Amino acid sequence: MRRVAIVGAGLTKFYRNVQETPKELAYEAAKMALDSCEMKLSDIDCVVIGTAPDAFDGLHMKGEYLTDGSGGYRKPYMRHYVGGGTGVLSPIHGWFHVASGMFDTCLVVAEEKMSSAYPHPAGAFLTIFDHTTEQPLYPTLIWIFAIEMNRFMTTYGYRKEDIALVAVKNKKNAMDHPSAQLPGEITVEDVLNSEIMAWPVNRLDISPTSDGAAAIVLAAEHVARRVTEKPIWIDGVGWALDTAYWCTRDLYYPDYVEVAARMAYKMAGIKEPSKEIHIAEPYDPFTYKELHHIEGLLLCKRGESVQMLLDGVTQRTGNLPCCPSGGALGVGNPIAATGLMKIIEIFLQLREEAGKRQVPGKPTCGVAQAWGDLMQVGTVVVMRS
């Protein structure tokens, strides 16, 4: 397998209700990514697109629809989709194309426009549940995440007021992110006093409905060295799915994230993740998910993520900054684009080009992770400078 680097990146602003079409959003991000490394579409051998449920847009075959905006016209072009895990599968999918030796360059685009679905995109998720045993009960994603959060809390005795600190941290981090939709200085009380959605989940425990796109350019080593002085290498990739019988799993721990992380760490030669990884972007669509994923990524022992948060370890100035971008909670959560936004954050941080968000200590190794489908997929990428 050939070594693959990220050499360029682009990101749109994240908003709810953007005026631009999904194609236009994809174009903006893809164009910015190419411009960032002074490449043209003609330098690109193949294109991959990550985008989540067609039901958001009411547009079946959304991958095909997005071809033009993503620069995929008359090129080898392929879509991937694993729900919320999509955005971190995006660089993995691109990585196959280049690592295999088939192509020297790949443009990776992730786009999501959630706000087209009315009255709320949450309704589009009803049909992810089993049509016989679950849909007749009218479940929502918020329910099942609240169900998981509660299991996580009761297993370790975690308190809501401690978990709320994730929202405080991430929204504050997002104040330095130019694309951020919901940055702000909030307190634990603000989170606890925000509207109850599905206890134990309050409104400020959840990431927003968002529209946005992200893109990166991947290149084989001989091209990467020519294009940039600071290639960021994709050194480990991992992904795994658990059973769709989600009530059969014990929801307190994301085994599938651990399987994906171990795969990526083995490939990257990482033996002690909590020491060798300097910076992390775990997927944080809900406050508890950042902690749940930190445990699944083996960045702490099981049941110790809250203490890590309370000790400030995951702050931007801590020993293991987590979501220095501001995460899904602060920057926003246009599903597929969020995962790629996280990859871009690690890319910028490792190049020391994250501006006001730059973590101290010259990090050289980072991990990004996303999660999705029916709470069952883990996607993990390890990157080094």
Place this chain on the structure above:
Amino acid sequence: MEIMEKDVAKTATKLKTQQILEGKVLSVKWEPNLKYAWDNGPALGRYLAELKNGRIIAKKCNKCHRIMIPPRMFCELCWRPTDEWVFVKDTGIVNTWVVSYVDWKAGRLDIKGGVRPITPAVIEIDGASKGMGILHLLDEVDPWKIYRGMRVKAVWKPAEERIGAITDIKYFKPIE
């Protein structure tokens, strides 16, 4: 390259929800009218038939010895056909739960107007393997007094109203 405010400023234009609702931007409304007839397969077919009879049936894998609910024709762990049908009880314990103020469309329930929050739960069914749960609803219980490990029992619709659906069980309620 640092991604700056000026770089992202021109990439997306924000509309206010109000502008859309008031018709100040041209928009198209589309309500899909898609209809499906789902086949349940032999395992869930029998499961539903027994729900109509007021009983819960599971299926066993003789390799991993799990008694699985909902029943499956193949064991997803051992990757082989399952074996015997096993009747399980209509009682169980609350594995984890939620007190929901929203419906499936994220629409707000009128809690202040006296509507009871919806309390979905994962219920581990007695007689099935440990940890083997199903999604269902809890009722006849103070939403704020539900706890992990609470013992519950199915409340069935009257026999003549049962149609062979998961909703033949109205909800689960605590056992005294």
